[in-house]
Amino acid sequence: MNYTWPLIIKFIMMTVVLWIVLGLFGASFVNILLISILLTLVSYMLGDLFILPNYGNLWATVADFGLAFIGVWALGSFFDQIGFWAAFISAIVIAIGEAFFHWFMNQQVLEDEEPIRNDMSERNLQTEFGSDMDVKSDAEKANKNKNQE
Template identity: 50%
Template sequence: MKHVKALLIKFVMVTAVLWVVLGLFYGVSFNDILGISTFLTLAAYIIGDLWILPRFGNAVATIADFGLAYLGVWLLGGGYIEENIPLGLASLYAAIGITIGEYFFHRYMENEILPDQGQPENEPVRQNNYVTEFSEEPNPDLNNNRDKQ
């Protein structure tokens, strides 16, 4: 049930961004926006949120979602959108908006959805505890003289 809620949140976010960019600025029909949003939501959730995010973290997943959003809007827009618009530029604007939303959505995913799944069996546990201690004797000659006495 948590995944359904997360998919719904993601779908609303993607649809809102595409409606603003494609609908308001370029006059694309809402049916075309819904088709593109549905595919982008499912693909980005499976690839970016369930596969990349737990393994590589928020930054890598956000970059991957940018590429997926840009290519998805550009390629799907060529098939769905009937209006003559600068699709490369519209895809860039949409991808930037979706990427900003994805950054915050990934934080939601890490806090609410992914903690229960634990670490996969074949993946090593990441522990970045790098502790190094540097020290020097304050007066090494004094310590040597004590030992001789």
């Protein structure tokens, strides 16, 4: 599959949202680009390539919301003193955009891929049958051998 275009689309979406929201809170454009690059790479690999095919759109959107909130809050407070509300509003807008992006990923990119989930319920497990030792008959044989001696 070609992952380049979805990554570019996600980066543009992330940059535009953060530029609008964090720009209102006084963040510099260079710091917004750095936050966008880091969040795009991490959320693409974790949310879009792992969680989305294995657990679906809802859980991938929830994971992207949490990642965006924590990432914007942590990186924003490190770079530009961005606070809780800026991170929360950014995460909500990003999560809404991510829900549509996940639909696009499912339709265009992940349509032929198999999930990599390791559920025991989906495996074809087999058992091995063997003959068990009959304890009673072995004990009787031991008693017969003692009686014969």
